[in-house]
Amino acid sequence: MALVAARGTLLRAGVRLGTEAAACGRNGTRRSASHRVLVEPDAAAGIATIKFKNPPVNSLTLEFLTELIICLEKLENDKTFRGVILTSNSPGIFSAGLDLREMCGKNPAHYAEYWRAVQELWLKLYVSNMILVAAINGASPAGGCLMSLSCDYRVLADNPRYKVGLNETLLGIVAPFWFRDTLVNTIGHRASERALQLGLLFPPAEALQVGMVDQVVPEDQVHSTALSVITQWLAIPDHARQLTKSMMRKATTDNLIKQREADIQNFVSFISRDSIQKSLQMYIEKLKQKKS
Numbered sequence: 001m002a003l004v005a006a007r008g009t010l011l012r013a014g015v016r017l018g019t020e021a022a023a024c025g026r027n028g029t030r031r032s033a034s035h036r037v038l039v040e041p042d043a044a045a046g047i048a049t050i051k052f053k054n055p056p057v058n059s060l061t062l063e064f065l066t067e068l069i070i071c072l073e074k075l076e077n078d079k080t081f082r083g084v085i086l087t088s089n090s091p092g093i094f095s096a097g098l099d100l101r102e103m104c105g106k107n108p109a110h111y112a113e114y115w116r117a118v119q120e121l122w123l124k125l126y127v128s129n130m131i132l133v134a135a136i137n138g139a140s141p142a143g144g145c146l147m148s149l150s151c152d153y154r155v156l157a158d159n160p161r162y163k164v165g166l167n168e169t170l171l172g173i174v175a176p177f178w179f180r181d182t183l184v185n186t187i188g189h190r191a192s193e194r195a196l197q198l199g200l201l202f203p204p205a206e207a208l209q210v211g212m213v214d215q216v217v218p219e220d221q222v223h224s225t226a227l228s229v230i231t232q233w234l235a236i237p238d239h240a241r242q243l244t245k246s247m248m249r250k251a252t253t254d255n256l257i258k259q260r261e262a263d264i265q266n267f268v269s270f271i272s273r274d275s276i277q278k279s280l281q282m283y284i285e286k287l288k289q290k291k292s
C-alpha cells in the first residue's frame with residue numbers, strides 16, 4: 001500500500017519505474033537511473049552502498065524520500081544483499097533532514113502525503129532485515145540524524161563541523177513521538193530529554209560520548225570502517241540477528257503503525273498553524289542570511 005503510494009508520487013514526479021529498478025541492479029556496476037539515490041552494489045560481498053545525491057544538502061524532499069523508499073524495498077526483497085551502508089555522495093553534508101520547503105506554504109493534502117513518506121522511510125529503515133550502517137560523512141541534523149539513528153551502527157567522520165542531533169526545537173517545531181522513541185532507544189531517557197528540549201547538535205567527540213554514534217574515525221576512513229563493521233555483523237547468522245533486531249525494535253514501530261493516520265493528522269494540523277509556518281519561514285530566512 002505504501003509502496004503503491006510511493007510509486008504514485010514517483011510517477012507524478014516523472015520518474016520511470018523501469019529505470020528506477022535498474023538503479024538497484026546487482027551486477028557490481030554503479031547504476032544512476034535513479035536521480036537522487038546512487039547504489040553501488042557488491043553482490044559478491046552481499047553489501048550495497050546507498051549514496052544520497054540530492055543537492056545542495058540532501059534534504060528529504062518528497063521525491064528523494066520516495067526514491068529512497070523504493071530503493072530500500074528493492075534491496076530488502078533481493079536476497080543477494082544482507083547489508084547496506086548509507087552515506088552521502090557529497091562529503092560535508094550527510095543530510096539536512098526534512099526539506100523545509102515541503103513543510104512551508106503547501107496545502108494539507110501535500111503535508112499529509114509528505115508525512116506518510118517520512119513515516120514510511122523510518123519504518124523501512126528501523127526494522128529492515130538487512131544490516132544497516134550509517135557512514136556519516138557530513139552534518140546530520142534532525143531528519144538526517146533520525147535516518148542514522150534508525151541504522152544498526154553509526155560511524156561519524158571526525159570533523160567539528162559534522163554535528164548530529166535532533167534540533168527540532170530550534171526551529172520552533174517538535175520532534176514527534178517516534179523520533180523521540182528512536183533517540184531514547186539509542187541514548188537513554190535522561191540524555192534524550194536534555195538533547196530534545198535543547199535541540200542539541202553534537203560535534204563528534206560529544207556525539208560519541210552520549211552514544212549518538214558508535215565510532216568516530218578520520219574522515220578518509222568512514223567508508224572502510226563501515227565496511228569492516230558490516231563484515232563483522234555479516235558473520236552472525238541472519239535469522240538469529242533478524243529475530244533479535246525485531247525483538248528489540250518492533251514494539252517501537254508497532255506504536256507508530258497503530259496510530260499512523262492520527263500521527264499524520266497531528267502533523268498536518270501542527271504544521272498548518274500560522275505560528276509554525278512563521279517559525280519555519282524565519283528559519284529558512286536565517287539560513288539564507290547566514291550566507292550573505
Ligand SMILES: CCCCC/C=C\CCC/C=C/CC(=O)SCCNC(=O)CCNC(=O)[C@H](O)C(C)(C)COP(=O)(O)OP(=O)(O)OC[C@H]1O[C@@H](n2cnc3c(N)ncnc32)[C@H](O)[C@@H]1OP(=O)(O)O
Binds near residue numbers: 097098270
Ligand atoms: C505536538 C505535536 C507534534 C507533532 C509535530 C509533528 C511534526 C513536526 C516535526 C517535523 C520534524 C522535522 C525534522 C526535520 O528534519 S526539520 C529540518 C531540520 N534541518 C535543519 O535544521 C538543517 C538546516 N540546515 C543547516 O543547518 C545547513 O544548511 C547545513 C545542513 C548544516 C549545511 O550548511 P551549508 O553547507 O552552509 O549550506 P547552507 O546552509 O548554505 O544551505 C544551502 C542551501 O540549502 C538550503 N537548506 C538547508 N537545509 C535545508 C532543509 N532542511 N530543507 C530545505 N532547504 C535547506 C539552504 O536554505 C540553502 O538554500 P539557498 O541556497 O536557496 O539559500
